[in-house]
Amino acid sequence: MSGINRGLNLTQQVAETLGSAIIRGTYGTDNPVPSEAVLCEQLQVSRSAAREAVKSLAAKGLITSRARQGIRILPETEWNLFDADVLRWMRDSNPSLALLKEFTELRVAIEAEAAKLAAERQNTAKIEKIAVALERMRQAESGLDDPLESDIAFHLSILDASENRFFMQLGRIIDTTLRVSIRFTNMRTGVRAGVHADHKKIYDGIVNNKPDEAAAMSAELMESALATINQALEEQETL
């Protein structure tokens, strides 16, 4: 296997190169994915390593591999967007606004409902963590903390306070994309002064046991991010 390592084992390295190549569109009908045997040779790894990588990518919905048919790339609709690797490969190789838009639409749905549930549940320990993240955001406004990390911490802490396992787990992939999303929004609109204030409204709704307010404030925040993305998309189409 070629040079780089990054603490991944061989199988993971193979999956990484193959997976990102597939999503990057390297392969197609004219240039099909080579057979396992050829892959071993090309990447200079054993069949075990290649095989396990292929299996892993099949589990992610990227490919199928059947005897006598070889490895086939599945249509994009099969790609598992809730897999952190797939999502990362997509955002790195094909940083389309369309994906960011769809992801933000998901966030509108999830985060608003999570805020509502957090307000209902009233888990004081977890709400305190939201407060801590919010305070970090305030500090960030005067340069005393990282605006990106504190922002992410805030959103994740709300998901956690929802005490819903599905929402909590979505936090993991939201984390992946939030970094791009926040960076993008800040790039477009500039780091506004009102960021902390907007987020505080959500927190207030939660801590004051006002589920609907919390949800509304969250939805508002997300919708404005969505508006920024849509605006950028329209500009793009004008070209």
Place this chain on the structure above:
Amino acid sequence: MSGINRGLNLTQQVAETLGSAIIRGTYGTDNPVPSEAVLCEQLQVSRSAAREAVKSLAAKGLITSRARQGIRILPETEWNLFDADVLRWMRDSNPSLALLKEFTELRVAIEAEAAKLAAERQNTAKIEKIAVALERMRQAESGLDDPLESDIAFHLSILDASENRFFMQLGRIIDTTLRVSIRFTNMRTGVRAGVHADHKKIYDGIVNNKPDEAAAMSAELMESALATINQALEEQETL
């Protein structure tokens, strides 16, 4: 490997038995998961088959496997609930109302937003499919179609009409659990006469380009399902 097959290959069969056993709570600190070598012997399969199964379960967040440490079960918070297998194993082995409740909370978030988007997008072909599913539900009320399947088709067609890849993919795991959910709701409340009417309200919102109405009707429907579950949960606690 023991008798049954079900069209799965060996690796998948091993993953199936091991995965469901783990989630069923067969293993614990007193009874740890055996090493790969022992697994091969117990299940009468080769090392390759066992290894690939272990890798697959690791990818699902159920276990880790490190040299000299063996296979360890990860805390439940790591289990990937967005993996169809994991979700199925959980619902089959531990059919807890709590999970159903959390899942329905996810559906409240997702389906309402999807209905809203579907109304905005106005993809006539996809909206027509919602209409078809709705018609099937009407037929089902007089016993001319399957109430469960038509209900599922309706909800999935809305996700599809949202034209959001994340929502569409959630359809797959929603499908898995919807079957339990609908069955449960119908068992509790009886198959009400108004099912078709309630769903039609959502459809009307979509077809008439009324995003907020569609979302509200969807949320209402979901919330009532949630209420049924919460009621059952309270009864359970009273015991």
Place this chain on the structure above:
DNA sequence: TTAAACAGTTTTATCATATAAATAATACAT
């Protein structure tokens, strides 16, 4: 002429075995 049956070939699936690397537990030396 058409379709069904068959054989041949390619490719993955599974098995078996061997060696390397990682690491937990133990023994040892300081």
Place this chain on the structure above:
DNA sequence: ATGTATTATTTATATGATAAAACTGTTTAA
């Protein structure tokens, strides 16, 4: 008592061999 070297266990990787699947083309029968 503390840090270090050794040992044993377990996964990681490699290799080679056989089995099963399924596409392709050909032959055969209706």
